Amino acid sequence: MTALGKLFRTTAFKLSAAYLVIFAIFAAVLLGYIAFNTRRLIAEQVSGAVDAEIQGLAEQYQAGGVPRLVSVIDARTRLPGSSLYLLLAPRGVRLAGNVGRVGPDVMLSPGQRIIRYSHADDDNGEHEALVRVFELQGGFRLLVGRDLSESDRLRFVIRRAFGWSLSLVVVMALLGGWFVTRRVLGRIDSMTDTTRGIMEGNLAGRLAIAGTNDEFDRLAGNLNLMLDRVEELMAGLKQVSDNVAHDLKTPLTRLRNGAEEALRTAQSPDDYRGALEKIIEEADNLIRVFNALLMIARAEAGNAREGMAEFDVAEVARDVAELYEPVAEEAGVTLTVEVPDQVRLFGSRELVGQALANLVDNALKYAPVGKDAATQPAVSVQAMRRDDMVDLVVSDTGPGIPEADRARVLDRFVRLENSRSRPGFGLGLSLAAAVARLHGGALRLEDNGPGLRAVVSLPVRRGGG
Secondary structure, three states, X not given: OOHHHHHHOOHXXXXXXXXXXXXXXXXXXXXXXXXXXXXXXXXXXXXHHXXXXXXXXXXXXXXXXXXXXHHHHHHHHOOOOXXXXXXXOOOOOEEEEOEEEEOOOOOOOOEEEEEEEEEOOEEEEEEEEEEEEEXXXXXXXXXXXXXXXXXXXXXXXXXXXXXXXXXXXXXXXXXXXXXXHHHHHXXXXXXXXXXXXXXXXXXXXXXXXXXXXXXXXXXXXXXXXXXXXXXXHHHHXXXXXXXXXXXXXXXXXHHHHHHHHHHXXXXXXXXXXXXXXXXXXXHHHHHHXXXXXXXXXXXXXXXXXXXXXXXXXXXXXXXXXXXXXXHHHHHOOEEEEEOOOOOEEEEOHHHHHHHHHHHHHHHHHHXXXXXXXXXXXXXXXXXXXXXXXXXXXXXXXXXXXXXXXXXXXXXXXXXXXXXXXXXXXXXXXXXHHHHHHHOOOEEEEEEOOOOEEEEEEEEOOOOOO
């Protein structure tokens, strides 16, 4: 497609063409209205002037008869810009006036009409006039009128103005449409080039923003936000792939080695049974990892929004604390719950409960073992309403996380050096962060002095109480 054809097919050019037609019609109607009313006004003025002339001549005729009328007409025809006069005797003999020749039936029909005539001193040219014919006593006939040449010249001026105005509107509209279309087309081509580069693999590419805050800037801004999210998801997918390949290699190797060892060394059914139990345990760990990854992927993709409903998050916090009470008691950790009677939230009860359970599990896992009652570790679970937000807080008295590492531990499979000896795969905080993002909230890791304070802030949103 040629550049001109591409220009003609743009929406901006089509809109400019539509505006051109609208403005052209408007200009034509406006000029037509002005011409019509101007011509009517001139006709009224001419008719009024003829009536005034007739009134004056009637008074002269009544005062002195035909001789006085002939004298007055001769005097008036010598004045510049005079009206048109023609006085005929009963036999059609011209007695006075400045009209040379008229149609044969003009003087025979009294009344007002528009005629073609020639001046008495100009036999070559014909003109148009508005006249009124009267029949006087004794068979005399009188014509009085005004030339309409000024009206014709005015119509010509209006027609010329209409042509120039319409031409100017068309030219300006075409130039304006070309300029606007070129500008719009340039922005679209720039966006197209950027998106083509993104499709070819340059995920870091972003649409240019001109800074005018127009609709293209708003569109580019929203698309850039979408591209940021896509790049983040793709980076997460790559990281997950790398981490899965790296972190699952060890348990899979252990699984295979256990099976080979059982085949090689087992001598009795009990040996085989013990080997199978270890294999099942390793398989369960792998299943838990994949379940956690699927849940994170489901939360980040937003697929869980369909199952969202209003629920009592305080009840969820109490249920999670009750679930982990035996674990806390066995580990020698004091687990406390501080929640109001009811805190309503609109979201996914399952995912919020799983995120809270992961935080409690991490807190219990990394809480230090106390040597006496004074140093007994503690974990607390809180749920509170703050304006239009709900905060779920899990605090512990463990070693905590250095501030420099708090953002990094939210990624999948990230485990700090002091936690590698503990069971786990580094997915608990990632899942909690993904659930918070799904609900439009965030996960914050803060210093509890000592220990860690994990805060999941979720908006109540519509449907919350």
